[in-house]
Amino acid sequence: xxxxxxxxxxxxxxxxxxxxxxxxxxxxxxxxxxxxxxxxxxxxxxxxxxxxxxxxxxxxxxxxxxxxxxxxxxxxxxxxxxxxxxxxxxxxxxxxxxxxxxxxxxxxxxxxxxxxxxxxxxxxxxxxxxxxxxxxxxxxxxxxxxxxxxxxxxxxxxxxxxxxxxxxxxxxxxxxxxxxxxxxxxxxxxxxxxxxxxxxxxxxxxxxxxxxxxxxxxxxxxxxxxxxxxxxxxxxxxxxxxxxxxxxxxxxxxxxxxxxxxxxxxxxxxxxxxxxxxxx
DNA sequence: GAAGCGTGGTG
DNA sequence: TCACCAAGCTT
Numbered sequence: 001x002x003x004x005x006x007x008x009x010x011x012x013x014x015x016x017x018x019x020x021x022x023x024x025x026x027x028x029x030x031x032x033x034x035x036x037x038x039x040x041x042x043x044x045x046x047x048x049x050x051x052x053x054x055x056x057x058x059x060x061x062x063x064x065x066x067x068x069x070x071x072x073x074x075x076x077x078x079x080x081x082x083x084x085x086x087x088x089x090x091x092x093x094x095x096x097x098x099x100x101x102x103x104x105x106x107x108x109x110x111x112x113x114x115x116x117x118x119x120x121x122x123x124x125x126x127x128x129x130x131x132x133x134x135x136x137x138x139x140x141x142x143x144x145x146x147x148x149x150x151x152x153x154x155x156x157x158x159x160x161x162x163x164x165x166x167x168x169x170x171x172x173x174x175x176x177x178x179x180x181x182x183x184x185x186x187x188x189x190x191x192x193x194x195x196x197x198x199x200x201x202x203x204x205x206x207x208x209x210x211x212x213x214x215x216x217x218x219x220x221x222x223x224x225x226x227x228x229x230x231x232x233x234x235x236x237x238x239x240x241x242x243x244x245x246x247x248x249x250x251x252x253x254x255x256x257x258x259x260x261x262x263x264x265x266x267x268x269x270x271x272x273x274x275x276x277x278x279x280x
Numbered sequence: 281g282a283a284g285c286g287t288g289g290t291g
Numbered sequence: 292t293c294a295c296c297a298a299g300c301t302t
Contacts, residue, residue: 014298015298016299016300017298018297018298018299019297019298019299019300020296020297020298020299020300021297021298021299022296022297022298023297023298025297026298059297060299060300062300062301063299063300066300066301093300094299094300094301095300096299096300096301097299097300098298098299098300099298099299099300102298114298116298116299117297117298117299118298119298137299162298165298166298168298169297169298174295174296174297175295175296204294204295204296205295205296208293
């Protein structure tokens, strides 16, 4: 976490776990991971099934697979040390623009702009006078503007990025910003324009009844089976997996499709001989 | 650029 | 109840 003594690997794991997941849910899982797998080589050597069980209910379990791939790559291609170079960070599995910049700034104190959803929202309001960023991904113009207002010193830069993220998370929030308490409302272009609402809001993701929900139920059943079963005898039958994947009132074939996609994503394995579904 | 990908908390 | 949302990444 962002505390003294946390290794680059610890920070990398923390940032990946934090992708689309509230920090309060990340904290306990991260602590367990650090105890089980304190260095990249430890995670690289772990059974993938254990990695997925310990991922618990953080969501988006593909992140756990990518983190293990990332650990293997760091061990084999970087001598076991998390690279400090931004381009090399970006090249790691599961590490995108946000995570690479977060590591470069928070861990390595480089002068770089972190453009997470919070900072992008703050900048859109203050500079552009619009409620929400117009594009789903950061643009070159956004990045250049964010870099232009960065402090010169790398340590100050880390504090700057972190402060902006927390400001967006606590004050300049997505749904109900506390504008009366905002210290820069006099200079905020969105305030000056009277807080106009965004015409087009990003369409919100469906979940109920989706393949995603079906996949989640299979994974939940497998986590339960693996955390209680003696080693080597874990897993569930294909029939149980399909039953778990069958949602009330679901369309024909959804359960099969969900299971097939889990296998294709290597989140689960299917042993045809025994007809059992297991974590990989 | 858009769609797909989990899970739990909240207003 | 239910839509919305949370330190994004990959295809």
